Amino acid sequence: MRSTGEVSEPRHVTAPIRSMTGFALARGQTSAGELTISLRSVNHRGLDLHFHQPGELAVFENGIRGFLKHKLARGHVEVRMSLKRDPGSEAESYNQALLSHYLGSFNRACLDFGLECKPDLNALFAIPGVFNGIREAKPFDEGFEQELMSTLVACTDELNAYREREGQALYSGLKPELAKIAESTQKIEGLRLEARSHFHESLRERLRALAGEAGISESRLAEEAAVLADRSDLEEELIRLKVHTEELRRTFSTGGEIGKRLDFLLQEMNRETNTILSKTSGAGDAELAITNLALGIKANIEKIREQALNLE
Secondary structure: OOOOOOOOOOOOOOOOEOEOOEEEEEEEEEOOEEEEEEEEEEOOOOEEEEEEOOHHHHHHHHHHHHHHHHHOOOEEEEEEEEEEEOOOOEEEOOOHHHHHHHHHHHHHHHHHHOOOOOOOHHHHHOOOOOOOOOEEEOOOOOOHHHHHHHHHHHHHHHHHHHHHHHHHHHHHHHHHHHHHHHHHHHHHHHHHHHHHHHHHHHHHHHHHHHHHHHOOOHHHHHHHHHHHHHHOOOHHHHHHHHHHHHHHHHHHHHOEOOHHHHHHHHHHHHHHHHHHHHHOOOOOHHHHHHHHHHHHHHHHHHHHHHHHOOEO
């Protein structure tokens, strides 16, 4: 039988454990030129997509957004796209009317001042609006969107592979903390009866002192002390703490979008540990040992919580 302090490897994992931090870049050759897509993700409470792309690619944003919502559960994700057009894919031209206006002004100035010179066409093309301002890109053909989505799929797969490696590394770092929680819980369970016995006897002495001359029988004092001792027993908190620890293991084994579930479980485990600490007062020699163990559990829980914030 597996001991309570052991942490087994995940079994029957239905989905991988992923971090929310990752980066991926993919390039694809399309009918319009070389397309580059990059995805950068960091922690976020939900899925927050931000797009950075030239205006000509904005028409594909809704399709990309819908695809990413099926592939990513959480994280602040920056989607960057750029397209390097192939030579000849842009219809380059010049503004004939504007160039004619500049040439006319040039010729009149030559006549007015009696100058003999010829205009420099390179200089005229450098004038804003004559050449660089008129560059009309050829429209995308029917296959471009499919080529774009193919590049996006490759980039998303790379991002998820990155996030899965990060998630597995995080889980590997958390397994020792899970083992320590289970071990400490087991040790507290071993001290529980000693603490309960000491607390029971301590209550009897206090009740006897308070009863004083009231004439309350010894049996009644013992009964009242037993009731109060039961209320201060740690059994229920330890059971719940063990159940939550096992559920934590099961959640890791299940994988997938586990970040929010982990946060809830860790809050519950922290609450049970605080209750254990509040009940150990007056438990005699066992009090210090239980307190140290419970404080250790709280530290383990906090370490897991800090890393769980990075999980999808």
